């Protein structure tokens with residue numbers, strides 16, 4: 001894929017509208033092309049900035065009153081109906097209708113934000129799965145191959161602008177294979193690779209992200225777990241059984257296994 005093709009597909013990709021083949025081709029292009037990656041980053045930043053909740057401003061009482069003052073006075077039939085009540089009830093009705101309108105607008109904005117968040121989350125999961133699949137192609141899995149966490153962590157110094165968490169989970173049955181740089185949904189992320197029997201587990205991490213206690217998804221047969229920890233956002237992807245990926249997350253987060261379950 002060249003840059004021209006990549007740029008034609010970028011928006012569809014960001015909206016999670018590409019099929020697996022195009023998505024894979026584009027992700028591969030982004031991994032090698034700094035220009036297009038920068039372009040994605042700008043789009044993502046713009047999109048994220050526009051979705052900030054602080055952009056929403058409820059109307060002040062003064063503004064409501066001013067709008068109410070400019071509404072036409074009830075005429076004809078409406079006036080006859082209103083005349084039976086106090087002379088001010090027309091105003092009250094206008095203000096109440098306006099207030100209702102604001103409530104509807106606010107709920108719609110909330111609903112829209114929720115939809116956008118959902119789309120965001122879907123796009124992220126799709127990107128994580130396609131990065132995982134790409135990482136399994138020959139020569140793509142790791143940039144630094146070692147089972148030593150003390151080698152992997154310093155390797156990321158100067159390559160990413162945060163300090164990634166690298167954990168030795170061999171005692172819990174997850175062998176650290178190595179790490180690499182990756183691009184996920186327009187962000188540069190640190191990717192760690194662990195092995196569970198014959199399955200690979202990719203753990204992507206980057207600073208920030210929406211607070212998530214732990215959410216599980218299945219996409220194209222892969223399991224995806226997301227969580228937040230110490231100011232970092234984590235996404236783990238693998239073809240291991242769901243229980244194994246949950247066990248991995250618990251091991252990584254350092255939370256004990258629920259009673260009656262054992263990791264082996």
Ligand SMILES: [Zn+2]
Pocket residue numbers: 002003004006029033034035036037
């Ligand atoms: Zn390019």
